Amino acid sequence: MSLRPAWSDAFAAGILTEVRVPGGIDAAWAFDGATGAGVDVAVVDSGIDATHPAVGNVAGGAAFSWDPDAGRAILAEGPHEDLFGHGTACAGIICRAAPECGLLSVRVLGARLSGKAQVFAAGLRWAVQSGARVVNLSLSTSNPDFYGLFHEIADEAYFAGVTLVCAVNNVPAPTYPSQYASVVSVAANDGTDAFALDCNPTPPAEFGAPGIDQEIPWLDSGTIVATGNSFAAPHVAGLVARLLSKHPELTPPDVKAVLRAASRNAVPLRA
Amino acid sequence: MSPPGSVGLLSALTETARRLFGAQACSLALLTPDESELVYTTAAGAGAQDITGMRMPSGRGVAGWVAMSGQPVAIDDLRRDPRFAQDVAEDTGYVPQALLAVPVVSPVRMLGVMTLLDRDAERPGADQDMTLLSLFADQAALALEAAAAFTDVGEMLLGALATAAGEGTALATAVQAAAQAASAGNQPSDLTELAALLAELGRRGAAERRLAVRLVSDVLTYAAAGRPGR
Numbered sequence: 001m002s003l004r005p006a007w008s009d010a011f012a013a014g015i016l017t018e019v020r021v022p023g024g025i026d027a028a029w030a031f032d033g034a035t036g037a038g039v040d041v042a043v044v045d046s047g048i049d050a051t052h053p054a055v056g057n058v059a060g061g062a063a064f065s066w067d068p069d070a071g072r073a074i075l076a077e078g079p080h081e082d083l084f085g086h087g088t089a090c091a092g093i094i095c096r097a098a099p100e101c102g103l104l105s106v107r108v109l110g111a112r113l114s115g116k117a118q119v120f121a122a123g124l125r126w127a128v129q130s131g132a133r134v135v136n137l138s139l140s141t142s143n144p145d146f147y148g149l150f151h152e153i154a155d156e157a158y159f160a161g162v163t164l165v166c167a168v169n170n171v172p173a174p175t176y177p178s179q180y181a182s183v184v185s186v187a188a189n190d191g192t193d194a195f196a197l198d199c200n201p202t203p204p205a206e207f208g209a210p211g212i213d214q215e216i217p218w219l220d221s222g223t224i225v226a227t228g229n230s231f232a233a234p235h236v237a238g239l240v241a242r243l244l245s246k247h248p249e250l251t252p253p254d255v256k257a258v259l260r261a262a263s264r265n266a267v268p269l270r271a
Numbered sequence: 272m273s274p275p276g277s278v279g280l281l282s283a284l285t286e287t288a289r290r291l292f293g294a295q296a297c298s299l300a301l302l303t304p305d306e307s308e309l310v311y312t313t314a315a316g317a318g319a320q321d322i323t324g325m326r327m328p329s330g331r332g333v334a335g336w337v338a339m340s341g342q343p344v345a346i347d348d349l350r351r352d353p354r355f356a357q358d359v360a361e362d363t364g365y366v367p368q369a370l371l372a373v374p375v376v377s378p379v380r381m382l383g384v385m386t387l388l389d390r391d392a393e394r395p396g397a398d399q400d401m402t403l404l405s406l407f408a409d410q411a412a413l414a415l416e417a418a419a420a421f422t423d424v425g426e427m428l429l430g431a432l433a434t435a436a437g438e439g440t441a442l443a444t445a446v447q448a449a450a451q452a453a454s455a456g457n458q459p460s461d462l463t464e465l466a467a468l469l470a471e472l473g474r475r476g477a478a479e480r481r482l483a484v485r486l487v488s489d490v491l492t493y494a495a496a497g498r499p500g501r
Contacts, residue, residue, distance in 0.1 A: 003345050003371070004398045046336065084336040109339045111330025113306050113381055116339075139340050145477075170343045171373070171405045213347065227345040227401075 002212050003227045004188070005170040010200045011189035011208035016265055019199045023268035025261040027195060031239065034246035036098025041134040041241045042127035043094070043234075044120070045087030047080050048105035054092035054217040060130075061105030064123045066115030073115060073122035080107050085219040089226070090138050090234040092217030096194040097238030098245070104132050109139070117146045121153060124177075128157045128164075133244050136237035137166040137183075138230035140175035150177040158182040163240050163252045167233035168205045179204055184240070184256055188212045188232040197239060199263035207259060209235035277418035278313075281411060285385075286315040288407045292400060293391025295367065298322055299375065299411060300334055301383035309334055309384060317388065318363035325363075334372055334384045341381060343373040343401050371400060375408045377416045378474060385411060416474070424487070 009015065040059060050058035063080040064073045082088045082105075091103050108123035109116075120141060127135045135157065141150065154177045157164050166178035168187050178185045188211025189198050198208035211232030218224045239262075240255055250258065260266060281299055289297035296316030300309040303326075311325045329335045337344055347369045367388035375383045385408040390400060 001392055001394075001397045003392075003401050005343075005401055046339075083331045084333075084339070086336050086340070109336075111307065111328065111335075111339075113302075113339060139342060142341060171402055218351075222351055224349065224351050225347040227347075228342065230342060230344070 002190075004212065005227065005229045006172040007168045007187035007205035008189065008208070008211070008229065008232075010202060010205060011187065011198050013190070016198055016208070017201055018265050018267045019201050019260060019263065020269050021261040021263075021266045022257075023271055025258055026266075026268070027197075027262040030243045030258050030262045031097070031195065031246070034098075034242045036095075036101030036238065036241040036245045038248070039098070039134065039241045039244045040102040040104055040130070040132040041094050041098065041136060041237055042104040042106050042130055042132035043087055043090050043136045043237075044106045044108055044123050044127050045082075045090055045136070045138060046084040046109045047082035047087045047107040048091040048103060049082045049085075049088040049219065049221075050079070050105075052088050052092060052217050052221050054095065054223075055088060055103065056091075056095040056099055057102050058091070058105055059102035061107070062123070062126055063107040063110075064119045064126070065110055066112060066119050068114060071115075073119045075122070075126065080105065082107075082219070083110065085217075085224075086138070086230065089216040089218060089231065090136055090237075093214075093231060093234035094136060094238040094241065097235065098241035101134075101238070101241040101245070104130055106130075117141045117143050117149075121146065121149050124150070124153050125156070128153060128160060128162050133162060133248075134237050134240045135162060135164050136234050137164060137177065138233045140166060140169070140178045142169070142173055142175045144176075147176050151180060153177070154180045154182050158252050161251055163244075163255045165233050165237040165240060167229040170229050174204075182252065184236060184252075184259065186211075186233040186236045187229045188227065194235055194238060197236065197259065197263045198265050199260045205229075206256075207236055207263070208232065209239075211235070277414045280414045281313045282315070284407060284411055284414070285313050288385070288387065288404065289315045292387050292397075292404070293394055294387040295389040296322075296365070296387070298386050298388075299383060300327075300386070301375075301415075302329060302338060302381060309338060312383075318365035321363040321365075333370065334386060337372045337374050337384045338381055341374050341376060343371070343405060345369070345371045345401060371404055373401065373405045373408045375412050375415070377412045378476070379480075382412055382415055413474075428487070428491070 063076045067074045106123045106127045108120045164183040166183045166185050168178045168185050169175045185205050186207045187205040189208030191210040209232040212227050214231045215223050215225050285297040298314035300311045308326045309329050311322045314322045370388050372386040375385050
């Protein structure tokens with residue numbers, strides 16, 4: 001029996017119900033013939049191993065860490081490694097639906113926890129201002145002290161036309177920014193292919209994408225089989241990049257409406 | 272690493288989890304104070320003796336990811352991860368097929384990682400194991416925080432009393448001896464009760480924690496001012 005991370009029960013067979021969506025837009029309209037070309041996706045995570053065969057074009061990035069003396073996050077631009085494998089996994093998954101997108105590696109997780117939320121916030125802000133149209137966040141903070149800060153950055157992203165795709169927590173407790181209404185929040189469904197998108201009629205986890213028993217890229221050019229909402233979010237980030245490469249004029253609320261309409265459980269309203 | 276007083280409870284927790292989940296092994300690794308390493312303090316099942324005391328850098332690997340991200344992760348087919356398999360095989364002689372690792376986290380800080388190796392995934396309800404193991408990790412966090420609070424508060428109160436009594440006096444010597452006993456996990460029962468109350472306040476949130484600290488500091492100020500002979 002496969003594990004189900006928190007919130008993923010909503011997408012289990014027999015539980016997910018239909019969602020009614022405006023007619024005229026479907027998965028073919030959104031995704032057919034597109035590759036993600038021309039769209040940058042920032043991966044705010046543990047770094048990306050650009051040499052992994054599953055990882056496409058890493059176009060740049062930045063690594064953030066905590067300076068305890070200055071009491072703030074500091075930035076080191078340029079290439080860096082992935083110490084854990086998780087960021088590389090996310091990057092490889094994004095490339096499944098958007099093989100020609102550009103990837104920006106924003107490393108916010110290293111070997112220390114102190115200042116973690118501030119480092120995460122600094123990395124996210126950099127990503128929002130980087131020119132990327134999509135930001136994948138397979139991590140978030142459960143610390144309510146940072147609710148306001150992350151909300152401010154999520155609002156900046158929304159108005160700047162940057163879609164934040166956030167994995168919801170793997171255990172039943174709120175995290176930020178995955179809980180905000182402006183982001184595209186994602187939990188794992190049982191799907192296997194990159195286009196297996198579901199829409200949850202009872203949020204906060206709004207979308208379901210493959211994240212259970214997924215074969216994912218890992219360290220040393222290898223793969224592992226893993227389960228987590230972490231691996232569902234980059235599937236959706238890849239779909240958003242693919243969508244924006246075909247329809248670049250869409251804004252974050254448009255993107256969310258199209259994702260709903262392109263979901264497997266969407267039923268178009270009649271004209 | 273584990274505060275005195277928590278060792279027995281943590282051993283019972285890991286053994287109970289191992290049996291309940293039908294796992295080959297269950298372990299608890301705690302972050303060192305400088306967060307640079309994870310130290311396996313408690314383990315039950317296959318390779319338990321070998322893994323206990325093992326240290327690994329917190330900035331790499333699956334357990335490192337769980338501690339740094341605060342997110343659980345489940346991995347099957349671990350033997351495909353050559354680095355993991357080699358490290359673990361060298362250290363414990365047991366190479367698992369699958370692991371489920373969850374963070375051990377208090378309301379205020381990351382404490383460590385709890386890991387199940389090769390759980391029985393065919394049990395009824397096994398699809399909820401990520402959430403279930405997190406409940407065990409919450410128990411471990413409570414045990415660790417309560418034990419640490421007992422020790423911290425006991426040492427602090429007794430240390431303050433020794434200072435108030437005056438250097439070299441018989442009372443100071445007695446109080447210092449009591450402080451040492453507290454560090455060793457043999458707290459006087461009234462201090463234990465006080466510490467439990469303060470720990471409970473602390474768990475309710477940051478504001479309550481600050482209130483608890485202010486309360487104790489006010490009591491100490493009052494006690495020092497009211498000392499006979501002043």
